[in-house]
Amino acid sequence: MTAQDREVDGVEDVLALFARQPEAGRGEEPGAGACHGTDHSSAPARQAAGRDRHRAVPWAEARAIAARSGRSAAAMATAPESAPAEDLSSPSNPARTRRVPLEQALGHVLAEPLTALTDLPSFDTSAMDGWAVSGPGPWSVRPVEPDEAADPTTEDAPPAADTGILAGHAAATPLPDGTAVRIATGARVPPDTTAVLRSEHARTDTTGHLHAERQVVHGQDIRPRAQECRSGDQLLPAGAVVTPAVLGLAAAAGYDELLTARRPTVDILVLGDELLVRGLPHDGLIRDALGPMIAPWLRALGAEVIDTRRVADDEHALYRAVTESEADLVLTTGGTAGGPVDHVHPVLTRAGAELLVDGVAVRPGHPMLLARLASGRHLVGLPGNPLAAVSGLLTLAEPLLRALGGRAPAPAYHAPVRDEVHGHPHDTRLVPFVHRDDRLVPLRYNGPAMLRGIAVADGLAVVPPGGARPGDELEVLDLPWAAWTDATGSIDDGCFT
Numbered sequence: 070m071t072a073q074d075r076e077v078d079g080v081e082d083v084l085a086l087f088a089r090q091p092e093a094g095r096g097e098e099p100g101a102g103a104c105h106g107t108d109h110s111s112a113p114a115r116q117a118a119g120r121d122r123h124r125a126v127p128w129a130e131a132r133a134i135a136a137r138s139g140r141s142a143a144a145m146a147t148a149p150e151s152a153p154a155e156d157l158s159s160p161s162n163p164a165r166t167r168r169v170p171l172e173q174a175l176g177h178v179l180a181e182p183l184t185a186l187t188d189l190p191s192f193d194t195s196a197m198d199g200w201a202v203s204g205p206g207p208w209s210v211r212p213v214e215p216d217e218a219a220d221p222t223t224e225d226a227p228p229a230a231d232t233g234i235l236a237g238h239a240a241a242t243p244l245p246d247g248t249a250v251r252i253a254t255g256a257r258v259p260p261d262t263t264a265v266l267r268s269e270h271a272r273t274d275t276t277g278h279l280h281a282e283r284q285v286v287h288g289q290d291i292r293p294r295a296q297e298c299r300s301g302d303q304l305l306p307a308g309a310v311v312t313p314a315v316l317g318l319a320a321a322a323g324y325d326e327l328l329t330a331r332r333p334t335v336d337i338l339v340l341g342d343e344l345l346v347r348g349l350p351h352d353g354l355i356r357d358a359l360g361p362m363i364a365p366w367l368r369a370l371g372a373e374v375i376d377t378r379r380v381a382d383d384e385h386a387l388y389r390a391v392t393e394s395e396a397d398l399v400l401t402t403g404g405t406a407g408g409p410v411d412h413v414h415p416v417l418t419r420a421g422a423e424l425l426v427d428g429v430a431v432r433p434g435h436p437m438l439l440a441r442l443a444s445g446r447h448l449v450g451l452p453g454n455p456l457a458a459v460s461g462l463l464t465l466a467e468p469l470l471r472a473l474g475g476r477a478p479a480p481a482y483h484a485p486v487r488d489e490v491h492g493h494p495h496d497t498r499l500v501p502f503v504h505r506d507d508r509l510v511p512l513r514y515n516g517p518a519m520l521r522g523i524a525v526a527d528g529l530a531v532v533p534p535g536g537a538r539p540g541d542e543l544e545v546l547d548l549p550w551a552a553w554t555d556a557t558g559s560i561d562d563g564c565f566t
């Protein structure tokens with residue numbers, strides 16, 4: 070990769086050792102994560118921050134609350150009154166589940182365990198092209214009887230040359246001791262077969278007898294019926310995501326359709342009169358960065374986005390939009406803080422919503438919130454600063470949607486960080502990083518209003534209060550499309566080697 074290529078992929082510019090960046094408190098730009106620096110240095114801001122800190126929930130607890138609330142909402146919609154709240158996957162109520170043909174099931178979530186409908190393999194199968202043999206050799210070669218070779222669906226077809234027993238054909242006649250019959254990979258081995266001899270390990274003599282050129286072990290190259298599973302075995306639990314491999318397994322196990330969890334629905338409300346949807350910023354107006362970003366991000370998290378709507382900075386308009394939505398989740402952007410046109414809190418109060426999380430001890434994104442509306446639906450309020458919105462998306466919306474959609478919690482994983490990362494004194498920090506040589510390398514341009522770092526990141530590193538030293542293990546939040554960029558190779562590891 071040339072220096073020019075490196076510039077083009079955007080990583081080189083964004084990659085930086087945190088220790089080499091200006092520290093928080095010395096200014097926010099160019100993004101050493103100093104939201105808490107400049108923002109809270111004035112007396113009123115300090116007071117606001119003090120109030121926030123008082124009610125802000127720790128980051129991990131906020132995620133746990135979101136997951137718990139999603140689980141109980143899913144259970145209430147799914148199960149009869151008496152069912153335990155954790156029983157997400159009960160398929161008893163069709164409202165939250167859907168039968169989907171296999172060819173449309175990719176990316177859906179199983180609403181019931183995938184249980185084998187057949188033994189796999191469903192018959193003793195030849196694993197190789199060669200000979201089915203019975204007993205010790207040499208063996209006399211037996212021609213295949215027409216009813217053994219015949220395709221059961223084309224019994225009227227003219228007799229073909231002796232190809233032996235082919236895959237998909239019946240093989241009901243037992244193989245007498247001392248005899249061999251030609252057989253193809255995937256064909257049913259005849260009863261009383263003791264082994265399959267690969268064609269390259271076999272030789273026929275002038276008298277037509279078959280000899281093995283290698284030692285023959287009993288059962289060799291036969292896949293016995295039910296080697297992989299028995300009918301009724303659980304292959305996958307409820308909550309598993311249907312991947313291409315799961316589609317293949319389900320088909321092999323006999324499924325034509327799958328019972329899947331209905332995707333949770335989301336209405337996105339983008340607030341802010343300063344936002345433009347086209348063209349260049351001008352006269353204090355800026356482009357809406359969240360409208361184009363949030364819907365595809367939520368879809369990648371398994372949600373069904375009904376609509377993304379721009380709502381004027383008007384309390385009544387927001388109240389109507391929130392209370393009229395029929396989505397499982399209303400997601401707002403902006404208007405979470407205490408500014409003159411920040412209407413999210415007043416609207417929630419007016420709507421009789423219960424605030425489950427009102428501020429999180431995380432940077433960026435601390436004004437994020439989670440509420441349960443009177444209807445039982447949820448509202449996640451993302452802060453307007455774009456990276457703060459991403460933080461809210463992964464802190465509150467991701468665990469909530471995962472639970473609403475019947476998926477198991479993502480197992481947490483940790484990786485060592487390569488560089489020192491400056492920490493906030495009290496709050497968790499979420500910092501965009503790239504994986505390099507089994508280490509997390511934090512990225513610059515991680516300020517709350519910036520997307521330049523996250524746009525090239527593999528994920529967000531969870532930096533505990535106080536920061537991290539080189540080699541410390543940090544929790545990792547993957548981005549749902551990390552695999553896409555790997556697949557396209559657009560962000561090439563080569564640029565750092």
Ligand SMILES: Nc1nc2c(c(=O)[nH]1)N[C@H]1C(S)=C(S)[C@@H](COP(=O)(O)OP(=O)(O)OC[C@H]3O[C@@H](n4cnc5c(N)ncnc54)[C@H](O)[C@@H]3O)O[C@H]1N2
Pocket residue numbers: 104108113114117118121339340341343344355356357358359360402403404405406407408411433434435436451452453454455457517
């Ligand atoms: N006195 C205080 N002011 C603020 C505090 C605080 O603690 N005390 N917290 C700051 C933090 S931290 C954040 S984050 C923001 C949260 O603000 P809001 O959620 O109310 O969002 P807005 O005020 O509407 O916008 C903030 C910022 O983001 C821009 N924005 C909004 N929407 C979009 C969008 N769709 N695309 C691009 N940019 C967007 C908006 O223009 C503002 O610049 O509050 C701080 N203030």
Ligand code: MOO
Pocket residue numbers: 104105431432433434435436452454456457458517518
């Ligand atoms: O950092 Mo704010 O700027 O918490 O999102």
